Amino acid sequence: MTDVNPLLQIEDLRVHFPLGGWRLGRRRGPVVHAVDGVSLTVARGETVGLIGESGSGKSTLSRTVMGIYRPTSGRVLLDGVDVHRAKGAAERQLRRRMQMVFQNPYASVNRRYTVAQIIQEPMKVQKLGDAAERERRTRELLELVGLSSRLADRYPHELSGGQLQRVAIARALSTRPDFLIADEPTAALDVSVRAQVMNLLLDLKQELKFSLLFISHDLATVSYIADRVAVLYLGRLVELATTDDLERDPRHPYTQALLAAVPRPDPDAARLYQAPGGEIPSAVNPPSGCHYHPRCPLVEERCRREYPPAAVLPGNRLLACHVRAGDHLARAAGGRPSYTNTDSST
Helix, strand or coil: CCCCCCCEEEEEEEEEEECCCEECCEECCCEEEEEEEEEEEECCCCEEEEECCCCCCHHHHHHHHCCCCCCCEEEEEECCEECCCCCHHHHHHHHHHEEEECCCCCCCCCCCCCHHHHHHHHHHHCCCCCHHHHHHHHHHHHHHCCCCHHHHHCCHHHCCHHHHHHHHHHHHHCCCCCEEEEECCCCCCCHHHHHHHHHHHHHHHHHHCCEEEEEECCHHHHHHHCCEEEEEECCEEEEEEEHHHHHHCCCCHHHHHHHHCCCCCCHHHHCCCCCCCCCCCCCCCCCCCCCCHHHCCCCCHHHHHCCCCCEEECCCEEECCHHHHHHHHHHHCCCCCCCCCCCCCC
């Protein structure tokens, strides 16, 4: 899905965390390159899935989009308004329009609050309605997320993980946001509850028409809910495509490795792609050139020297890979690929 006027724009976003202290008025010591030049858009009504291994920068990106972290450089725009430069009434309006569901529901709520107080807190901060209107809205939201209004006086320790995550979703929807971030909302839940929460988000998105950035390390989960999928590796975007294109024909070796990790009932399909060797490198000292080259089965000398630019392929697909992007251009020109491979993506 494309939109000439997207709801959310992330422009060359970089988030670095210095580890050293101050010396002679300047920061000294190593720097964590958590997010390192990500550009991404989310259209109105669209769901974009963001996937990657632990340490790839997914949560840092989401918290920077929300304004919790400040970027080292780059911009985040909601309807053309810079999230990190808005002040006063403009900032309050942005906070109303952007909400987030965190990974651990027990850590994201005040355990001294009742369910009703948890849901009503954003409405109080935004000064939405009087006490009676907030009570009515609380009952509506509880019913909307599939909970009984009788739970309004309960405390978090009296609820299951699935119930509390539904309360967190109700809280996020209390201000009627246009844009919602769900940061691995099912990771802390039992397997039996995950499908319920996923279906709930799908139903709510269809009914309330908000845009959604859904973050996960599980490609199968993201594929179930997303229109497009962005693949993040060590703080950089390596592939962006529609869900159907990514499942049918993953181009980047890292995307193929994520697909290899998805359990499949067909042994032949499970062997199509090769899982990566080793672990994700340190964001303090990322590899030179393409960050994936120490684990990549297609590595060439140029991969070790230069980071590949993001090539725009047909269907507004983005790919940051010297080998695979070059092969696509070679095919388009009637030439032959620079390598041979037996998987289905060649």
